[in-house]
Amino acid sequence: MKLIVNFLTVLCISVLLTTPCFAKQSEEPSQGIIPGQWHLSLNLGLGVMSNPLNGGDNLPLVVIPDVAYYGEQFFFDNGRLGYSLVQDTPHIFNLVSELNPETRFFVDWHPSNLFALTSANSLLTSNSELNKQQQPQLNIDQLDKRKWALDAGLSYHYVFEQHVFSVQALADVSGVYEGWRSALQWQMHNEIGELQIKPSIGIWYKSAALNTYFYGITEKESPNGAVEIGSSWQPYAKIDARWPLNEANYLRFYVAYYDYSALDDSPLFEQTYSMTAFIGFDHIF
Incomplete structure (x- = not known):
């Protein structure tokens, strides 16, 4: 119940801050980015990315780069x-490619970390509960x-x-986990006075092959x-x-806020969600 309340809190705040003011095309040059030129900014402040896995360390966020380039058709x-x-x-x-972000919980220097700013009654026991009883919690170092x-x-x-409504579908082209993932997202680009606010709400679908790997x-x-872990909506x-x-x-x-409660069959999770929070200064070079 606490996890649901946490997610709904962030969800409600996102909706409450949606005052119409301006639009920006997703995966198009954003404010401050000049097409054909590299954009570089540096975020300095205090923040953290929580790691929900047993034995996983939370990642402190102090210095976060923002690097982008948009040409006529190619972009990074x-x-x-x-x-x-x-x-x-x-x-x-768009055709898009990226390193799968799930690895960020197992390694510190993943691009997703570097650029950090997806019932039963009392007489019966569910399959997920049986798995947890039979499988002791494992530390990721094991x-x-x-x-x-x-x-x-x-x-x-x-x-x-x-408003920007987005759909994406990505598959493993490296042959590592041989699965796929897809997402639906709504995003709004707002201004309240001089304050620029961009709330996003979405859901990931991840295949059983991805979750199991x-x-x-x-x-x-x-x-x-x-x-083995089944497919999930997150x-x-x-x-x-x-x-x-x-x-x-x-x-x-x-x-x-990222909800991992659909993966409760896994004995790796200490928490069923991951939070990222940051406050500081953004300097554009």
Whole structure:
């Protein structure tokens, strides 16, 4: 119940802050980014990305880079490489690729971390509860290394006034976990006075192959036998707020909530959610 309340709180805050003011095309050059030129900014402040896995360390966020380049069709945006197929507003189609972000819980220097700013009655026991009874919780240090995987696929964005509706589908093209993931997202670009606010709400679908590779257990890793994890729907919510101090400097506040409660079959989780929070200064070079 506490996890549901946490998610709904972030969700409600996102909705309450949606005052119409301006629109920006997703995966199009954002404010302060000049097409054909590299954009570089540095966020300095205090923040943390929580790690929900047993034995996983929370990642402190002190210095966070923001690197982007948008050409006529090719673009790079904080670890995401893409090619624009259609750029006619309100419809945007892109080919995209990125390292799968699930690895961020197993390694410190993953791009998702570097650029951190997806019942039964009392007489019966559910399958997930049986798995947890039979499988002791495992520390991630006891596991085999989870390899980095490269995902690629298509993204589509529909822009309506200040709203951006997005759909994307990405599959493993590196042969690491041989699965896929997809997402639906709504985002709004707002201004309240000088305050720029960008709330996002979405949900990830992740295949059983993806979940089993990253959060399942192999027979080699546990004497109690392997654990396979099914497919999942995982909601998330984000708020990104900026207050301009001058042309090159902003105050920035960012918070994100990722729900992992659908993966309760896995004995790896200590918490069923991950939170990212940051407050500080953003300087554009």
